[in-house]
Amino acid sequence: MPEWLIPFVASFIVLNVVIGIVTYVTLLERKFAARMQSRVGPYRVGPHGLLQPIADAVKLMMKEDVVPTAADRPVYNLAPVVFLLPCMLIFATIPFAPGLGVADLNIGVLFFLAVSSMEIVGLFMAGWGSNNKYALLSAMRAVNQVISYDLPFIFSALVPVLLAGSLRLSEIAGAQQGLWFVFYPVIGQLAFVAFIVSTVAAENRAPFDILEAESELVAGFRVEYSGMKFALIQLGEYAHILGASFLGALLFLGAWAGPGPDWMGPIWFLVKAMLVFLLVTWVRWSFVRIRVDQILALSWKALLPATLLLLVLTSIVVVWRTNGGA
Amino acid sequence: MSVAAPASRVEIDYAGGERLTMNMGPQHPSAHGVFRAILTLEGETVVGLDAVIGYLHRCHEKLAETLTYAQYPSIASKTDYVAAMTSEFAYVLAAERIGKIEVPRRAQYLRVIAAELQRVASHLLWLGTWCMDMGGALGGGATIFLYCIRERELILDLFESLVGARLLYGFYQVGGVRYDLPAGWAQTCRQTLDVIEQRIGEYERMLEDNPFFLARAQGVGVISRELAEDLGIAGPLLRGSGVAYDLRRAEPYSSYEDFEFPVPVESSGDCFARYRVRMAEFRQALSIVRQALDGLPEGPISSRPGLKSVAQIRIPKGETYARVEGARGEVGCYLLADGSAKPYRMKWRGASFSNLAVLPHIIPGHKVADVVAIMGSVDPVFGEVDR
Numbered sequence: 001m002p003e004w005l006i007p008f009v010a011s012f013i014v015l016n017v018v019i020g021i022v023t024y025v026t027l028l029e030r031k032f033a034a035r036m037q038s039r040v041g042p043y044r045v046g047p048h049g050l051l052q053p054i055a056d057a058v059k060l061m062m063k064e065d066v067v068p069t070a071a072d073r074p075v076y077n078l079a080p081v082v083f084l085l086p087c088m089l090i091f092a093t094i095p096f097a098p099g100l101g102v103a104d105l106n107i108g109v110l111f112f113l114a115v116s117s118m119e120i121v122g123l124f125m126a127g128w129g130s131n132n133k134y135a136l137l138s139a140m141r142a143v144n145q146v147i148s149y150d151l152p153f154i155f156s157a158l159v160p161v162l163l164a165g166s167l168r169l170s171e172i173a174g175a176q177q178g179l180w181f182v183f184y185p186v187i188g189q190l191a192f193v194a195f196i197v198s199t200v201a202a203e204n205r206a207p208f209d210i211l212e213a214e215s216e217l218v219a220g221f222r223v224e225y226s227g228m229k230f231a232l233i234q235l236g237e238y239a240h241i242l243g244a245s246f247l248g249a250l251l252f253l254g255a256w257a258g259p260g261p262d263w264m265g266p267i268w269f270l271v272k273a274m275l276v277f278l279l280v281t282w283v284r285w286s287f288v289r290i291r292v293d294q295i296l297a298l299s300w301k302a303l304l305p306a307t308l309l310l311l312v313l314t315s316i317v318v319v320w321r322t323n324g325g326a
Numbered sequence: 327m328s329v330a331a332p333a334s335r336v337e338i339d340y341a342g343g344e345r346l347t348m349n350m351g352p353q354h355p356s357a358h359g360v361f362r363a364i365l366t367l368e369g370e371t372v373v374g375l376d377a378v379i380g381y382l383h384r385c386h387e388k389l390a391e392t393l394t395y396a397q398y399p400s401i402a403s404k405t406d407y408v409a410a411m412t413s414e415f416a417y418v419l420a421a422e423r424i425g426k427i428e429v430p431r432r433a434q435y436l437r438v439i440a441a442e443l444q445r446v447a448s449h450l451l452w453l454g455t456w457c458m459d460m461g462g463a464l465g466g467g468a469t470i471f472l473y474c475i476r477e478r479e480l481i482l483d484l485f486e487s488l489v490g491a492r493l494l495y496g497f498y499q500v501g502g503v504r505y506d507l508p509a510g511w512a513q514t515c516r517q518t519l520d521v522i523e524q525r526i527g528e529y530e531r532m533l534e535d536n537p538f539f540l541a542r543a544q545g546v547g548v549i550s551r552e553l554a555e556d557l558g559i560a561g562p563l564l565r566g567s568g569v570a571y572d573l574r575r576a577e578p579y580s581s582y583e584d585f586e587f588p589v590p591v592e593s594s595g596d597c598f599a600r601y602r603v604r605m606a607e608f609r610q611a612l613s614i615v616r617q618a619l620d621g622l623p624e625g626p627i628s629s630r631p632g633l634k635s636v637a638q639i640r641i642p643k644g645e646t647y648a649r650v651e652g653a654r655g656e657v658g659c660y661l662l663a664d665g666s667a668k669p670y671r672m673k674w675r676g677a678s679f680s681n682l683a684v685l686p687h688i689i690p691g692h693k694v695a696d697v698v699a700i701m702g703s704v705d706p707v708f709g710e711v712d713r
Contacts, residue, residue: 037472133348137370137694207466207538216694218355285469288461290538291695292370 010102011092018091021270022238023053025277032278033285063227068131071224075129080225080232083122086115087236090243095170097256097265108169109161112247113154116202119240120146123211126233127221138211138220141292145210146202148299153198155307159191160251162314173255180254187314192252194307199244200280201295203237207287208295245276345373348694352381356459356698359708363685365697372697375689377682382712390672395421395639398669400496402659405674406710407493408451411444412652413659413674413710414498419579420648420661421500421669425641432625433502434581439618440488440497441580441650442611443481443515446522448653449604449611450478453529456601456702460542460695470529477525480518487511500639502628512619519612526608533601543598547688547700550595559681561655562607563704566600568593573651585617597703637667654678654705676710 001009027042027049034041042049067076093108095101105111120142127139161167163184164175182192201208212220222233249255249272256265290298351362360381366374386405390398402417403410415437422429429437454474461467482492487508489495497504533539549559554567564571572589574582590606592599633639641663649658655677664670681704689697 033469037469038476039472133346137346137348137367140369207461210695216350216356216698285466286532287466287536287538288457288542289467289695291542291693293693294541 007102014091014102015088018088018239018242019235022235022242023057025238025242025274026056026234027053028274028277029281032281036282036285057231060231061228063230065227065229066224068224070131072129072131075125076131076224077129077229079122079126079129080229080236081122082125083119084232084236084239086118086122087240087243089115090240091246093169094243094246094250095173095255096269097262098170098174100266101170104168104170107167109157109167109172109251112169112243113150113157116240116243117146117150119236122236123221126225130221130224132224134217134219134223135221138217138223142204142211142221144292145204145208145295148296149198149201149208149303152194152299152303152307153202155304155311156191156194156198157247157251158311159187159314162311162318163187165318169250173250173257176254177257180252180257182252187310187317188252190310191307191314192248194303194310195248195252196276196279196283198299198303198307199248200283201299203241203244203280205241205280205284207283207289209284209289210292210295241277241280242273245273245280248276249273344368350697352378356701358455358702358706359711361682361701361706361708361711363697363701365694367694370693370695372692372694373690375686375697377685379679379682379708379711382708384709384713386713387672387674390417390669392668394636394667395500395641395669396633396636396667398672399498399500400494403494403496404709405676405713406652406654406657406678406707408707408709409444409448409653410494411440411497412650412657414495415441415580415650416648416652416657416659417661417672418498418500419650420646420659421639421641421663423646423648424644424661424663425500425639427501428629429502429580430626430629431581431623432506433627433629435618435622436503436507436627437498437580438582438585439515439615440485440495440503442614442618443484445611445653446608446615447478447481447485449608450474450481450522452604452653452702452705453601454478456699456705457533457539459698459702460539470532473525473529477522480521484511484515484518487514499628500641501630502626506627507622512622515615515619519615523609523612526605530605540598542695542699543601543703544596545594546597546692546696547703548595549684549688553684553687554595557680557683557687559655559684561652561677561681562600562603563655563681563684565590566592566603567595573649573656577649579648579650584621585614587614597699600703640665640667641669649675652677654707654710655681657710674710674713676713678704678706678708678710679713682706682711 031041042052045051045055067073090112092102093105093111095104123142124139127135127142160172160181163181164172166172181188204211222230225233249269253272256269258264258268346367348365348367349362350365352360362378364376365372389401393401399414399417402413405413454471457470458467485495486492488505488511489497549563549567551568554564554569568591570589570591575589587610590603592602643663643665645662647658647660649656657677658675660673661669662671689700
């Protein structure tokens, strides 16, 4: 294979694997939620409902694509793509095993965080272009919330960066082969909790899903979308959650570290990412939604100062250790 | 009274800012039926609310004039379909009061059992839908909702084995009730009561130990005692605003004076107070059913022989207003009889209708998300509002 072809092949494979995992993550979530709610969940399509995601995808593809008459057509049509793009792009920097990834940037964490907050552009375009009051309110909330929670998200993600002394994701993972950062005394656990909370909020998952808020805003920014455009938005949302779960597993749970031979690494990584995903899902299905002003207050008054303090604390620990303290 | 005549539209005066008019309903995921709230928003804050009702009007009162006293009770249950027993109860009480018809004590106790089980079923549906309003159909609210539905199902099963129907019963009849308890029903009922009592405790722990729930419910949608009294709201809303008024106590009917039960009152008047009142009413209703099962007298279940024709019950000339304490408050039936087999005129006083009047007074000043929480805490059933 010629040298220049490798990135294309790699990204092609990663994209398809991600889309495959995302479709089945929806099934995982539905089964998990069903267990929590003493239901059965999808069961009819295929054995134990295993083909349900495929049935859903086919259904969405065959649905009529409705565009509201008064919509801002270019913005409306472009929004799902703009939304999906950063959600897929975040997988570029994730190393699934040592040396197995599309691009192991030396600013991997920074790239991930920067690209992941780009989804707000797509969200706002969808909300604005739909020309719908529910969607508009949702878009306004989106800007508020995503900006408020990106900061604590970044700060809590920077704690492992400080501990590992590198922004390169593979090095952060490598630094945890001995001790996972989540087990790092006090700092690790606090940072992990802060990371989970701000992930839930930054991904607009319940109890922070005020963008979707179907009891007030029906479906928020995607109320006017149907068919494949709706599917793209859903795909982007779940890809984003999946990406954040992988990031969580990488930053705190030691990525591919685990017993067994080396080729088990990616499997361990996937299992850990799924654990993070299920944790987020568990939170989602047990809390009632919190109000917009309370969300902002929680971020600016509690989470942001706390993570900032944690970051300072971590730097002190790191400086103390490198100067021969321990 | 201190509050001025309620204006149809209460607006808070905000300085500047652009206003947005948004329809919530008549078809909206959180409208408990077909209710249209026209909200005037300034950003996220609601500054005005216009309530539009009438989408579910089915001419119940006119219908009552065309149906006989034997037929209408099973139609009456369609006004408030979530607590169907209640309106049947009020209708037959009114007819019996005009006709001076005695009701055997066993029938009175059976009526109490059905009414209290219905209160539990109705409150369960309320708790589930209210949490779904706050928590979302794709979130923690749906979890509570499904738990509540699971328990409500047990009560519907009891009704099914008692009446044969699960939602709309026609259990009450002028002079008594239609069916006696089937064999083994009392035992099953006691087991169900125990299960529900235990689960109620689980819900309380799940909700009250949850800071997000408290943040959404406490201090939201405060109905002051004065406002509550002026608007004539009733039921858990009134008791949540500090007024200890329960028709079962204030004006006992159908042997309610035989039972020991507390009247729960909360003073703060917010959504959380209404929630607390209803949670206490779960236990109160369960205890009343237990007492009624324990002291269930023997005897006939109706004071009149079986009907050979639907027009057989004739009520002498007269008029009366009979009221019962339903799950949502005072359900009243004004009946005007002309001596024939059908009433000359009938008028419903729906608890939801009166309670709904409080919305334009308490919603302005809250956020959009609170609108659904407050609306849910009022627990309107639009079949009863529009009739």
